Amino acid sequence: xxxxxxxxxxxxxxxxxxxxxxxxxxxxxxxxxxxxxxxxxxxxxxxxxxxxxxxxxxxxxxxxxxxxxxxxxxxxxxxxxx
Numbered sequence: 001x002x003x004x005x006x007x008x009x010x011x012x013x014x015x016x017x018x019x020x021x022x023x024x025x026x027x028x029x030x031x032x033x034x035x036x037x038x039x040x041x042x043x044x045x046x047x048x049x050x051x052x053x054x055x056x057x058x059x060x061x062x063x064x065x066x067x068x069x070x071x072x073x074x075x076x077x078x079x080x081x082x
Contacts, residue, residue, distance in 0.1 A: 002036060005036055006036045009036060
């Protein structure tokens with residue numbers, strides 16, 4: 001995934017740091033690294049959002065199901081007694 005790509009690029013940069021500095025390639029490598037980091041952050045944000053939605057649905061489902069059940073029961077003309 002994106003993390004593997006970022007780690008691979010970081011490894012390439014570390015291995016070839018003297019060549020990168022000698023030929024002044026810092027900016028192109030920085031742009032590549034920034035693009036990968038940005039995409040990785042976007043992917044992580046999306047995953048965290050989906051996880052939050054999943055948790056919200058998980059915890060809200062019993063309450064919503066009970067609400068729907070009692071609403072239908074009441075709309076059919078039944079009364080609640082204790």
